[in-house]
Amino acid sequence: MGRLKRNERIAAIVKILSDNPNRTFTLSYFSDLFQSAKSTISEDIVVTKQAMEKANLAKIETITGAAGGVRLIPTTTAEKNQKILTELCHRLKEKDRILPGGFLYMIDVLYSPHLIHSLGEVFACQFDYSEVDYVVTVETKGIPIALMVAKAMNLPLIILRHENKVTEGSTVSINYISGSSGKMQRMSLSRRAIKPKSKVILIDDFMKAGGTAKGMVDMMKEFDAEVVGMGVLIGTKEPEKKLVSDYIPLLILEDVNEEKGEIQIYPNQNLIL
Template identity: 60%
Template sequence: MNKLKRNERIAAMVKILSDYPNKLFTLNYFTERFDAAKSTISEDIVVVKQSMNKLGLGQVKTVAGATGGVKYVPQTSQYQNKKVLDEVCEKLIEKNRILPGGFLYMMDVLFYPAIIQKIGEIFASQFTDKKLDYVVTVETRGIPLAIMTAKALNLPLVILRINSEVTEGSVVSTSYTSATTGTIRRLSLARRAIKPGSKVVIIDDFMRGGGTAKGMIDMMQEFESDVEGIGVLVATKIPEQKMVDDYIPLLIFDEENECDGKINLYPNSQLVQNEKNSENLKI
């Protein structure tokens, strides 16, 4: 391999780090990949670190020691959150999205990769300070959100099933009550899916009363695992008292203030630049 110039090494390094967020790369990896001295690679890392920080593109962290190295940690600013969440709001406030039961049709947005990748990074930014082992969701609409969050956190994704599959072997099942309909529902998960004593974060697409999230928490207790956080794309404003505490909604759906078919949906003010800049978007 021909020797690379500094700008070529830095471009390649940014690409590698950003493609594998939260993955630790040793200095030896880059010295061998670029056929360069450790001192040269260290200088390159400083440039990458300063540039990413200056432009608000996330953090490049170095870990000292024989087992250390460098990793890229996605980190979104409140300004970036507002830009992404406003874009999502604009798509979701289109007419005819309200479904029977007061739900919001979101499938087209949930399965749009460019949008979901950004949302996954916003979720990941809320949990980077926690030591986690898994990202957990329930099939099926929450899967795109959860897998992008798992990618940003460099964690495996665990999917709770509504109906168990014979291909998963022995499973653990639990029942929960839907806070919306009051019906009893069932969740199942393969016994080998999560190691006992793990720490997890739950990601889902929609929360009204929190029954599904409570069911997932109960399932984690069956595996003697702790839920360190809950993130949902959209949470309804009413009821204010959910069946779970300490959840992070990205968007708030205020059904009470709907009028003339207009959808009242807005970003969580705690995640965006300021409350004034998070004005409700209506059509």
């Protein structure tokens, strides 16, 4: 790479940091990449930091010491949350999303890269993940959003599966009652997936009674892992008492009226005020 002008270096730094949130890059990395002195790179980073934080786009953190460097930490505001979550609610209120039994069709939302990326950052900003080791979800619909949360946090993603896979070796399996279907189901995880004494954050797409979430918590106990946070994309208003507590829903689903074709869903007020 040839030598770049300052504005070109700053643009490149923003691109690199934004593509790799919570990953630390040393000054030497940028110095070698741009063939510039570290002092020059430091000045570039100061400008980058000021611009990103002034526009409320992200936080740029500099780390001193031999292992230091610079990293981008995703941030959000109540205003940004309101815009993202309100837009999502408008989409989910479309009456043709209602499926027999009062369920909602959500596949197009869950597999929308731009939207899920934004929701992943909203989730990431709700937890202190400085000492967390893994993001954990259960297949299958929770995978896209959990993956974006893991990316924003720069953490590995662990997926609890409904069936054992021969490629995963020895597994641990537990049974649980799904809160939405009321049916007995099973989840399993490779014994190699999580190290003992790890700290995890659980992410899922939907919570009604909390049966699946409790199953995830119980599975973490089998690995002697500590659950330090739990988030769901949509939590139902009823039943008010779930099988788990201390979870953060992005949206609250109050009612689905099949006869009238009406869906009452709104953002979690704690995230937008």
